[in-house]
Amino acid sequence: MHKFKQRSSIAIIGSRGIPNNYGGFEGFTETLSENLVKNGYKVYVSCEHPGEKSCPDTLNGVNLFYFPIKHPKYSVIGIIYEVLYDVYSLFKASIMADQIYMLGYSASLFFFIPKLFGKTLYLNPDGFEWKREKFNSSLKFLLKISEKMGSFWADKIIADSKRIKEYYDKKYDLESIYIAYGASEIPPVKWDNEKLPDVLKHGITINLAYWLLVARLEPENNIHTIIEGYIKSDTKKPLIIVGNYVSPKYEEYINDIVDNYSGDKKIVFTGGIYDQDTLNMLRQNCFAYLHGHSVGGTNPSLLEAMVMKNVVLAHDNQFNKEVCEDSALYFMNPDELKVRINKVEDNPENYLELKSRAFSRVKNEYSWDKIFVQYNDLFRSNIKGKTTIPINLYANQTSGSK
Structure with a gap:
C-alpha cells in the first residue's frame, strides 16, 4: 500500500449496499469501492439493514454503515423507505466523508444536506427513472421533479451513458461527466x-x-x-x-x-x-x-x-x-x-x-482499468490541499443486473 500525505474520504451511497445481493448498482459499488481503497482512499458505503444477518463494519477495507430499519415487504411503503434510507445516508456521509457519490436521485429534495457540511456531491442518475413502467403516473411526475432537483443540487452529474449525458446537458444546461460502467475479462470457469x-x-x-x-x-x-x-x-x-x-x-x-x-x-x-x-x-x-x-x-x-x-x-x-x-x-x-x-x-x-x-x-471502451482512471482523476481533482495519488490499477468485475 502506498503512503500518502493526503488521504481523501469518499462515501458511495444510494445502492442497497455490499456485498452485492441485488443488481448493477451494488456490483458497481463493490468494485469501485474496493478499487478506491487499494489506491489509498478511505471509503464508506451505505447499506440497507441486512435483517437477521450480521452487520460487519468493513468489507475488503471498505467501511460500511447501515440504515437501522429493515426494508418493508410492501412496494408503496418500500418507496418511502428508500427515500428515508437515502436521507439518512446523506447525513451520515456528510459527517464522515469529504466527497459523496450518490447513486440515484429519489431523495434529491435533500441533496442540500452535503452543502451544509461543505462537501462535494456527485450524482449518477441511473438513466430515466420516470420512464420505468413499474411506477404509476404520480410517481413518474415526482421522479421528473426529483431529476430536476438532483441536477440543481449536485456539484457534478456523472452519466454512465453518452445518451444520458446528452440529455442532461441539453435539458439542464450542464456539462456533465461521462464515465461508463466497467467489465473485466474473466478466465474460464470449470463447469460444476x-x-x-x-x-x-x-x-x-x-x-x-x-x-x-x-x-x-x-x-x-x-x-x-x-x-x-x-x-x-x-x-x-x-x-x-x-x-x-x-x-x-x-x-x-x-x-x-x-x-x-x-x-x-x-x-x-x-x-x-x-x-x-x-x-x-x-x-x-x-x-x-x-x-x-x-x-x-x-x-x-x-x-x-x-x-x-x-x-x-x-x-x-x-x-x-x-x-x-x-x-x-x-x-x-x-x-x-x-x-x-x-x-x-x-x-x-x-x-x-x-x-x-x-x-x-x-x-x-469499457475496461475497468480505463473506468477507474477516470474516477481517480475525478475524485483526486477535488481533494482539499491535494497531493498526487498514484494509481494502482485493480481490475475486477461487476455482477448482477441493473
Missing part, C-alpha cells in the same frame, strides 16, 4: 453442477446449449417480450432466466404467459444468483444471451455478457446500441426476436464474428 441452483441441477449440463437472460424481472427489462419471442421461435433449447421479480403484478403477468404456453420448450426461472463463479459459468457456456433492458443507460449485465464472448440479442434502443454498436443483433418486439432467434439457431457459424466484436468493444 453443484454450483447450480436446485432448479437447474438435473436439467442443464455443459453439453446442453441454452439461451440465457440475467436481469431484474420488471417491465422495462422486457422479460415478457423475450419470453413471447422465445415461445414463438423454433428453438428447442431451454431458456434460463436469472433474476428476481420486483412486482407481484408483473410476476403474475409473466406466469400467465408461461402457463398459457402448451408447447415443449423449457423456461427455467432460477431467481437471483449472486455467486460470481456461478454467473460466470452460466454466461460462458450459454448458446446466446438475450438482453431486454431499455431505460437504464449502460447496463453491467450486458457488458459482462459481451466480455464472455456471447452472441448478444439486445432490445433495440439508444442505450444498447451505444454499448454494442455492430456487435449485437437487435429486436423491438416478440416477432422480431423470433426471427433473430431462428436465424442464429439455423446458422450459428454466421454470427461467430459478433462474439469477437463484442469482446473487443468491452476491452477497448
Whole structure:
C-alpha cells in the first residue's frame, strides 16, 4: 500500500449496499469501492439493514454503515423507505466523508444536506427513472421533479451513458461527466453442477446449449417480450432466466404467459444468483444471451455478457446500441426476436464474428482499468490541499443486473 500525505474520504451511497445481493448498482459499488481503497482512499458505503444477518463494519477495507430499519415487504411503503434510507445516508456521509457519490436521485429534495457540511456531491442518475413502467403516473411526475432537483443540487452529474449525458446537458444546461460502467475479462470457469441452483441441477449440463437472460424481472427489462419471442421461435433449447421479480403484478403477468404456453420448450426461472463463479459459468457456456433492458443507460449485465464472448440479442434502443454498436443483433418486439432467434439457431457459424466484436468493444471502451482512471482523476481533482495519488490499477468485475 502506498503512503500518502493526503488521504481523501469518499462515501458511495444510494445502492442497497455490499456485498452485492441485488443488481448493477451494488456490483458497481463493490468494485469501485474496493478499487478506491487499494489506491489509498478511505471509503464508506451505505447499506440497507441486512435483517437477521450480521452487520460487519468493513468489507475488503471498505467501511460500511447501515440504515437501522429493515426494508418493508410492501412496494408503496418500500418507496418511502428508500427515500428515508437515502436521507439518512446523506447525513451520515456528510459527517464522515469529504466527497459523496450518490447513486440515484429519489431523495434529491435533500441533496442540500452535503452543502451544509461543505462537501462535494456527485450524482449518477441511473438513466430515466420516470420512464420505468413499474411506477404509476404520480410517481413518474415526482421522479421528473426529483431529476430536476438532483441536477440543481449536485456539484457534478456523472452519466454512465453518452445518451444520458446528452440529455442532461441539453435539458439542464450542464456539462456533465461521462464515465461508463466497467467489465473485466474473466478466465474460464470449470463447469460444476453443484454450483447450480436446485432448479437447474438435473436439467442443464455443459453439453446442453441454452439461451440465457440475467436481469431484474420488471417491465422495462422486457422479460415478457423475450419470453413471447422465445415461445414463438423454433428453438428447442431451454431458456434460463436469472433474476428476481420486483412486482407481484408483473410476476403474475409473466406466469400467465408461461402457463398459457402448451408447447415443449423449457423456461427455467432460477431467481437471483449472486455467486460470481456461478454467473460466470452460466454466461460462458450459454448458446446466446438475450438482453431486454431499455431505460437504464449502460447496463453491467450486458457488458459482462459481451466480455464472455456471447452472441448478444439486445432490445433495440439508444442505450444498447451505444454499448454494442455492430456487435449485437437487435429486436423491438416478440416477432422480431423470433426471427433473430431462428436465424442464429439455423446458422450459428454466421454470427461467430459478433462474439469477437463484442469482446473487443468491452476491452477497448469499457475496461475497468480505463473506468477507474477516470474516477481517480475525478475524485483526486477535488481533494482539499491535494497531493498526487498514484494509481494502482485493480481490475475486477461487476455482477448482477441493473
